[in-house]
Amino acid sequence: DIQMTQSPSSLSASVGDRVTITCRASQGISNDLAWFQQKPGKAPKSLIYAASNLQSGVPSKFSGSGSGTDFTLTISSLQPEDFATYYCQQFHAYPLTFGGGTKVEIK
Amino acid sequence: EVQLVESGGGLVQPGGSLRLSCAASGFTFSDHYIDWVRHAPGKGLEWVGRSENKDYSYTAQYAASVKGRFTISRDDSKNSVFLQMNSLKSEDTAVYYCARDNGATYWGQGTLVTVSS
Numbered sequence: 001d002i003q004m005t006q007s008p009s010s011l012s013a014s015v016g017d018r019v020t021i022t023c024r025a026s027q028g029i030s031n032d033l034a035w036f037q038q039k040p041g042k043a044p045k046s047l048i049y050a051a052s053n054l055q056s057g058v059p060s061k062f063s064g065s066g067s068g069t070d071f072t073l074t075i076s077s078l079q080p081e082d083f084a085t086y087y088c089q090q091f092h093a094y095p096l097t098f099g100g101g102t103k104v105e106i107k
Numbered sequence: 108e109v110q111l112v113e114s115g116g117g118l119v120q121p122g123g124s125l126r127l128s129c130a131a132s133g134f135t136f137s138d139h140y141i142d143w144v145r146h147a148p149g150k151g152l153e154w155v156g157r158s159e160n161k162d163y164s165y166t167a168q169y170a171a172s173v174k175g176r177f178t179i180s181r182d183d184s185k186n187s188v189f190l191q192m193n194s195l196k197s198e199d200t201a202v203y204y205c206a207r208d209n210g211a212t213y214w215g216q217g218t219l220v221t222v223s224s
Contacts, residue, residue, distance in 0.1 A: 001171075034210040036152070043217055044144075045150065049210030087152050091209040094168045095156040096142070 002026055002090050006099030019075040021102045023088035028068045029087040032092035035064055035073045038101075039084045046084075048073065078104070109133040109213045111141075111205050114213050116218030118194055127190040127218060129205030136186040137161045143179065145201035146217075155203070158188050160222050173199075195222045 004028040013019050025031065032053035036044040046055045048064035051071055061076045083106055088099040096100055111131040115127040129141060143155040156169040158181045167179040188205060202217040 004121040032209070036211070038152070043204055043214040044206075044211070045209060045214070046212050050210070055210075055212060056196075089154070089211070094157075095170045096157070098152045098154065105125075 001095055002029060002093055002097055004088055004097050004099040005021045006086075006088055006102050007014075008102060009100060010103040010105065010106050013063045013078050014107045015078055015080060017078045019078050019082075019104060021032075021073045021104075023066075023073070023085055023099050025090055025092075026070075029090045029092035031067050033064075033066070033071050033092055034089045034091065035062075036087045036089065037082075037084045037086065044087065061095055075104075109207070111207065111213055113203060113205055113216035113218040116220045117204065118221045118223065120224050121195060121197060121222055123195050123222070124191070124193045125195065125220060126210075127192070127220070129190075129215060130190045131188070131205075131207075134207075136163055137183045141181065141188040142206045143188075144204045144206055144211070145199075145220075146204070147198070147201040150201075153201075155190070179204040180210045187194060192220070195220075197222050 005024045007022050013040045035048040038044040047062050051073045053065045063074045085101045087101050110132045112130045119125050142157045156179050158179045159166045176194045181188040200222045204217045205215045207213040
């Protein structure tokens with residue numbers, strides 16, 4: 001199985017900060033990676049697919065990059081509505097696997 | 108408008124069974140994969156399994172943690188995918204979501220399954 005390792009597992013940041021979350025795959029997955037945002041009690045929301053493509057309606061402050069084994073999700077200027085947990089997921093091979101999540105909290 | 112609506116969750120005893128449904132609308136159902144993903148209390152997201160589309164003969168794929176206990180099926184005449192869960196364990200307690208395709212652009216609202224005596 002492909003293991004997805006996210007870091008950090010949590011971070012504290014202030015409104016306006018630039019935030020970067022990293023996801024590393026245990027083997028190459030090309031660009032078969034998605035990023036999701038989840039708020040408590042809500043369904044996950046898709047932010048990025050194919051590593052760097054912004055989903056329709058998602059603000060441009062979110063961006064994704066990477067290919068192969070190393071990927072990043074960047075939030076250019078953190079806003080109050082962005083405090084949530086973020087997950088990466090690989091869809092390169094079965095079983096599909098998620099990273100452990102990164103909880104973004106208010107400093 | 109694309110919609111996915113889960114139903115069928117509830118309280119069940121360990122060793123029991125439950126059948127979840129995911130009703131889809133707003134797109135050509137047979138063209139798309141449908142995934143089941145769960146979120147256990149205090150844990151991260153876990154992929155449970157997938158119903159592939161007609162191009163792949165609706166093959167079902169499963170996570171190791173549920174293989175042999177859970178079965179995914181679909182009924183294109185009802186635009187629905189089903190998750191039959193047998194031999195349930197306390198660790199299967201979670202909110203279960205269905206989602207569409209790689210990258211999971213669309214998600215349902217989830218249905219809560221609680222396995223407890």
